[in-house]
Amino acid sequence: MTETSPVQVLTTEVPRAIAVDSGAGASLALAKYRLSLWLKSPRPYLMLIGFAGFLGFWYLSVEVWKLPRFSQMPGPTEVLHEWFSKDPTYGLSIFIPEYYMHIWVSTRRIAIAFFLATVIGVPFGLFLGWSERFKQFVFPVFEFLRPVPPLAWVPLAIVMFRGSETPVIFLTFLASFYATALNTMLGVESIDVSYVRAANCLGATRWQVFRHVIVPGAMPFIFTGLQISVGVAWFSLVAGEMVSGQYGLGYVINTSYTMVRYPTIIIGMATLGLVGYVTSAAVRLVGDYLMQWRTRELALGGDR
Amino acid sequence: MVATNVSKSYGAGEFTKQVVQNCSFTIESGKLTVMIGPSGCGKSTLIRLLAGFERASSGTITIGGKPVTGPGLDRMVVFQESALFPWMSTYDNIMFGPRARGEDTPEMRSFAELLLQKVGLDGFRRKYPSQLSGGMQRRAELARSMINKPDVMILDEPFRGLDAMTKRLMQEYYANLYEEFRRTTFFVTTDIDEAIYLADRILIMTNIPTQVRTVIDVDLPRPRHIEDITENDAANAIKMKALGLLHEEAMKSFAGGSKAAADFIDAYSRRMVKG
Ligand SMILES: Nc1ncnc2c1ncn2[C@@H]1O[C@H](COP(=O)(O)OP(=O)(O)O)[C@@H](O)[C@H]1O
Numbered sequence: 001m002t003e004t005s006p007v008q009v010l011t012t013e014v015p016r017a018i019a020v021d022s023g024a025g026a027s028l029a030l031a032k033y034r035l036s037l038w039l040k041s042p043r044p045y046l047m048l049i050g051f052a053g054f055l056g057f058w059y060l061s062v063e064v065w066k067l068p069r070f071s072q073m074p075g076p077t078e079v080l081h082e083w084f085s086k087d088p089t090y091g092l093s094i095f096i097p098e099y100y101m102h103i104w105v106s107t108r109r110i111a112i113a114f115f116l117a118t119v120i121g122v123p124f125g126l127f128l129g130w131s132e133r134f135k136q137f138v139f140p141v142f143e144f145l146r147p148v149p150p151l152a153w154v155p156l157a158i159v160m161f162r163g164s165e166t167p168v169i170f171l172t173f174l175a176s177f178y179a180t181a182l183n184t185m186l187g188v189e190s191i192d193v194s195y196v197r198a199a200n201c202l203g204a205t206r207w208q209v210f211r212h213v214i215v216p217g218a219m220p221f222i223f224t225g226l227q228i229s230v231g232v233a234w235f236s237l238v239a240g241e242m243v244s245g246q247y248g249l250g251y252v253i254n255t256s257y258t259m260v261r262y263p264t265i266i267i268g269m270a271t272l273g274l275v276g277y278v279t280s281a282a283v284r285l286v287g288d289y290l291m292q293w294r295t296r297e298l299a300l301g302g303d304r
Numbered sequence: 305m306v307a308t309n310v311s312k313s314y315g316a317g318e319f320t321k322q323v324v325q326n327c328s329f330t331i332e333s334g335k336l337t338v339m340i341g342p343s344g345c346g347k348s349t350l351i352r353l354l355a356g357f358e359r360a361s362s363g364t365i366t367i368g369g370k371p372v373t374g375p376g377l378d379r380m381v382v383f384q385e386s387a388l389f390p391w392m393s394t395y396d397n398i399m400f401g402p403r404a405r406g407e408d409t410p411e412m413r414s415f416a417e418l419l420l421q422k423v424g425l426d427g428f429r430r431k432y433p434s435q436l437s438g439g440m441q442r443r444a445e446l447a448r449s450m451i452n453k454p455d456v457m458i459l460d461e462p463f464r465g466l467d468a469m470t471k472r473l474m475q476e477y478y479a480n481l482y483e484e485f486r487r488t489t490f491f492v493t494t495d496i497d498e499a500i501y502l503a504d505r506i507l508i509m510t511n512i513p514t515q516v517r518t519v520i521d522v523d524l525p526r527p528r529h530i531e532d533i534t535e536n537d538a539a540n541a542i543k544m545k546a547l548g549l550l551h552e553e554a555m556k557s558f559a560g561g562s563k564a565a566a567d568f569i570d571a572y573s574r575r576m577v578k579g
C-alpha cells in the first residue's frame with residue numbers, strides 16, 4: 001500500500017562505489033593510526049627493555065660471571081661479531097651469500113608446506129564442521145594421528161618420499177595441517193545457529209549459507225589456526241632439516257653442532273626466530289585485513 | 305496467519321516438558337498483533353513454530369490457508385537475540401535477502417535507501433554491526449527483514465535489553481514504520497506499555513504450558529503518542545485489565561517456585577504502584 005509512495009530517488013551506484021574504496025583506503029589509514037598509537041603507548045619501549053634485559057643476562061652469565069655450565073657457550077659479543085663480520089671465522093655471516101641461500105631454502109619449504117596445509121586443511125576443517133556424517137567417519141582417525149609428533153614420522157617420510165626435499169616438506173606440512181584443520185572445524189562449530197537461521201529465513205540456499213555465513217563466521221578461528229600453523233611449521237621444519245637436506249637453517253644448526261661451530265649455531269637460531277616472527281606477523285596482518293569487521297576503531301566518527 | 309490447537313512439548317517419556325498446549329489464535333492481516341505473557345511461558349517457542357524452524361507436536365499453523373512446513377520468505381522473523389551478520393556492513397546485511405534471491409536490482413537498492421533513511425541509519429551503511437549501538441543494530445535488523453516485503457513480520461521481544469531512552473526511541477521509530485507500511489505483524493513482548501502503544505490487538509498468554517488467555521482489542525487512534533497513552537483513560541483501563549491477568553498468570557509459576565516469575569511479579573507490582 002503505502003510502500004508505493006514516491007520513493008525518493010537516490011543515485012543507486014553510490015553503495016557499490018563506497019564498498020570498493022572502503023577496503024584498501026580504510027585499512028591503510030587504520031594501519032597508520034595504529035602505528036601512531038603504538039609509538040605513543042609504552043609498548044615499544046617495554047619491548048626494547050625486554051630485549052635489552054635478555055641480552056644483558058646472556059652477556060653477564062657467559063662473558064662476565066662465566067657461570068659453570070655456560071663456559072662453552074658463545075657470548076653475545078662473539079656472536080654479533082661473527083654475524084656481522086665480512087670475513088667470519090666459521091664461514092657464515094650476513095655478508096656470505098650462502099647465509100641467504102639457507103634462509104631462502106627454509107622459507108621456501110615453509111611456504112610450500114604452509115600453502116598445502118592451508119589449501120587442504122581449511123576446506124577439510126570446514127567440511128568436518130559442516131557435515132556431521134563426514135566428521136563421524138574421519139575425526140577419530142584424525143585424532144588418532146594428531147598426537148604423533150613429526151619427528152616420529154621421519155623414518156616413514158624418508159621411506160615414503162623420494163629425494164631430500166619432499167620428506168622435509170611432508171614433515172613440515174603435517175603439524176600445520178592438524179592445527180589448521182582442527183581450528184577451522186572448531187570455528188564452524190562455534191557459529192551461532194541464529195546466523196544460519198537468519199540466512200535461511202532471508203531465503204539463502206544451502207550453498208549461500210556456506211559461502212556467506214559458515215566461511216566468514218569461521219574466519220577468526222581459521223586465522224588463529226593459521227598463526228599456530230606457521231609457528232609449528234618452523235618447529236617441524238627444523239626437525240626435518242636436521243635429518244635430511246643440504247641447506248636450511250635447521251641444517252646449519254645441526255652441522256655446526258657436529259663441527260663445533262658454536263657461534264654459527266646461535267646465528268642459525270636467531271635467524272630462525274627472526275624469520276619465524278616475520279611470517280607470523282604476516283599471517284596476522286592478512287587476517288586483520290580480511291576481518292575488518294572485527295576492528296571497532298573504524299567506528300570513530302560518522303562516515304559520510 | 306492462523307494457529308489452531310497448537311501444542312509443543314520437548315523431551316520424551318518422563319522427561320516430557322509441555323511448553324505450548326492447545327493454543328489457537330489468528331494474526332489478522334494488516335494488523336499489529338502483540339503477544340504478551342510472563343517470561344518463560346513459551347513465547348519464543350511459539351515463534352520458532354510460526355517461523356517453521358520447528359514443527360508443532362500437534363495442531364496446525366497456516367499462512368493464507370497453506371500449512372507452514374519450514375522457513376519461508378512470506379514470514380520474516382526478527383529474533384530475540386541479534387542475528388545481524390557481524391562480517392557484513394549494514395548495507396550488505398540489509399541487501400542480503402534480495403541478493404540471495406538474485407534481486408540486486410535498482411528498485412531494491414532504492415528501497416534499501418528508503419529503509420536506511422526510515423530507520424535512521426543512512427550515515428552508517430558502511431559500518432559493521434559491532435560498530436553500531438544496540439538500538440542501531442535492532443533497527444538494521446528491522447530494515448533487513450522489511451526489505452523482503454514479507455506477508456507477515458514476526459518480532460520476538462525486539463527491544464529487550466535496550467536502555468529506557470533507547471527503547472522509547474525504538475518504539476517510536478517502529479510505530480512510524482508500521483504506520484507507513486502497515487505490514488501484518490506479530491510482535492512479542494513482556495512490556496505492557498509497549499504492547500498498548502503498538503497493538504491493534506493484544507493476546508494475553510497463560511503461564512507455561514501456554515495458550516491464549518484473553519484477546520483485548522486496542523482501538524486507540526493512530527498515529528499514537530507515548531505521552532498521550534499514559535494520559536488516556538481507555539489505555540489505562542486496558543493496562544489495568546491486562547496487568548491483572550498477567551499478575552494472575554505470573555503467580556501460578558511463582559507457586560511453582562520460578563525465580564524468573566518472582567522477579568516478573570516484583571517488577572510489575574512496583575510499576576503498578578508507581579503508575
Ligand atoms: N529446545 C528446548 N528443549 C527443552 N525445553 C525447551 C526448549 N526450548 C524451550 N524450552 C522450555 O520452554 C520454556 C519456554 O521457553 P521460551 O519459549 O523461550 O519462553 P519465552 O520466550 O516466553 O520467555 C522454557 O521453560 C524452556 O525451558
Ligand SMILES: [Mg+2]
Binds near residue numbers: 347348384460461
Ligand atoms: Mg523469549
